[in-house]
Amino acid sequence: MTSARKANVVGAPASACKTMKPIHMGVHSQPHPAPYELLVWAHSFTNGWPITVQVLGPEYRGLLLEARMFGSTAALGTWQSPPNNTRFLQCSGNPQGAVTHSNMELKTSLATYTWLPLSSGCPPFIAFIATVAHSRETYWLNIKSKILWRDPTATCGTEKFTWTATTVIGLLFHLLLLLSCI
Template identity: 55%
Template sequence: VMELLLSAFLIIQVLGSVGGYPSGAPTGACEDMMPRHTGVVPQSSPAPYSLLTNARTFQPGKAITVTISGPEYRGVLLEARTAGSTSALGSWRLPPPDTTFLLCSGNPHGAITHSNTNLKGNATMYSWIPPNSTKPIFFKATVAQQRAVYWINVKSDALLRGGYSQGHDPKVNRKTKCS
């Protein structure tokens, strides 16, 4: 009986270690956004998903809504970034149902991930608050239809800082009238 219990325990331990992360991405996935699903690789086909935003520009403190358009999905890791950076930027608001915050780049609200494997769809809206930045910002996601079927590097179009052109301070560029 003891050998049978020990065998059952070992099988459970092994099976548990080859699974995905049904309650959300691990913090270690923040930079490369790769799921730590043992024995599977990302899909090589183009992602059937797109990241859509409700604005083309951002202003610090003014919420941006992001939706993941495409087939229903079970897993997600969603961050905002600037070009060339692996750091999560800004702050996500209250996560929608079946999702939760993920501590990334020292920010407790730096990313959103799934909290379970319930289906999520186009009606799931994520709300993000931009920081005070002049650099263009884009959203980046890893989206999983199921444990072994996922796409990395799903990106939105870049959002520019509203109110002035990138790299120009509106106070400096004001034209003055000569009399």
């Protein structure tokens, strides 16, 4: 890819996959609660069944969206056919591990993002996490969805799961956040 073509690529860089922070020089994330919410059209997940995710709230220009297990920065599963004005971003070695914006056109809550769980080795629970930018200067980090538990019929998680302190603390923190919103 030529340097002129690289300059035209829009969206989060692969270096943002772990921290979810945009590289907007001189700009910091908003400290107040985000006007955005991640709507997930499922209560659990199982391999082979797609999950639909929407970003609810005002129009936005930038996005970085991943599925993760608490306590991990690895992007899980794969995204399918990103909607207009978005593209795949390779995260955690996965060519379809995240979705990001492909231009600065406005995106609305009508856009739906479709995610497929891992076919093997899936965790006991996941959540979707996003960074959403209203503009270059105004963005929010760590917008999280509700927790989705692996369905008991799933064949992707037959291996034994080991609870770590980080996983337990992350899960408890998320539950406390959910309870405070009620």
